[in-house]
């Protein structure tokens with residue numbers, strides 16, 4: 357899909373309109389970009405002083421949303437300050453400025469006529485790009501595919517059954533809501549495609565272009581073509597997303613859910629200890645979304661309390677969201693999420709070698725002088741058993757000989773039982 361340059365129009369409001377635009381709900385400040393009223397009183401007064409002196413207050417950036425509102429992308433602080441000034445709720449004492457109602461007829465006329473310029477973006481939102489994909493995907497799904505060959509290979513099969521079933525019956529999608537039916541069906545398909553075709557170890561992912569879906573629909577046509585382990589993993593990931601994000605899901609965009617899917621799937625495959633993953637994901641997603649939504653994509657400086665590095669990281673994440681379909685972009689998003697996740701919960705990679713080798717056991721045997729550290733008795737080397745002192749599941753490395761001890765088999769079994777009991 358080609359990246360489209362949005363159409364841009366240059367236009368203006370006049371001051372006299374602003375209050376009315378707010379009152380009638382014509383101006384809309386989207387919660388995704390909104391930071392509330394964060395300008396200081398001094399900043400607000402300086403803005404009004406600029407207007408009084410007929411200086412420019414800069415150009416706003418907005419677009420017309422589905423409901424015909426002016427959705428403000430950049431400039432909400434300026435608009436909110438102007439609104440407060442006109443309503444008389446801005447504290448002007450000591451500023452030397454007259455309140456709006458105290459202006460003379462001529463001053464009021466000049467102020468009302470002051471122009472506030474804006475850039476209007478058409479089809480700015482990446483949702484509208486997503487919509488293009490949905491439309492194309494839909495044609496494939498709903499019976500009028502591009503050509504016969506695609507119809508034959510694409511229309512039915514296991515791949516389709518799997519994501520369709522997930523969309524229709526999984527609790528995750530029940531929480532996401534009933535509208536955007538097809539967008540969510542596509543989301544279910546995207547997650548399945550990443551699961552089946554993604555190489556999580558090397559972070560190599562398929563593109564999410566239409567042709568990838570056509571290929572997958574053909575490849576996974578028959579029931580036994582989908583690996584049952586991967587299918588279990590897909591459902592397990594959806595379960596975990598549902599449990600950890602929970603009601604957050606009602607407000608999330610499909611692309612955010614897709615990113616969190618990637619993270620969850622990666623963690624379940626690669627992280628050492630996942631016994632508390634639901635709580636970890638829950639804490640992480642709240643923190644992550646709070647940071648992500650604390651500033652707008654056009655902001656040049658970090659919001660209060662956020663460092664420049666973190667700001668740049670979240671900003672690049674926001675930008676990636678717009679071209680989310682390429683393998684590189686998917687990897688970049690996953691890397692950023694992992695990086696942020698590790699700040700909350702240090703990431704310890706799973707050790708994929710599970711058991712100790714003969715040579716390592718021999719070293720342990722001599723280091724322990726042939727004695728069992730559990731009971732102090734002599735070990736018969738042939739019947740001994742190597743144990744991870746720091747549990748394998750807690751990130752204890754098999755390769756680290758200092759993390760190992762040699763025990764009687766019966767002592768090892770007893771020790772593991774005790775540990776299990778203690779963990780409960």
Ligand SMILES: [Zn+2]
Pocket residue numbers: 728729730731732733763764767
């Ligand atoms: Zn023993």
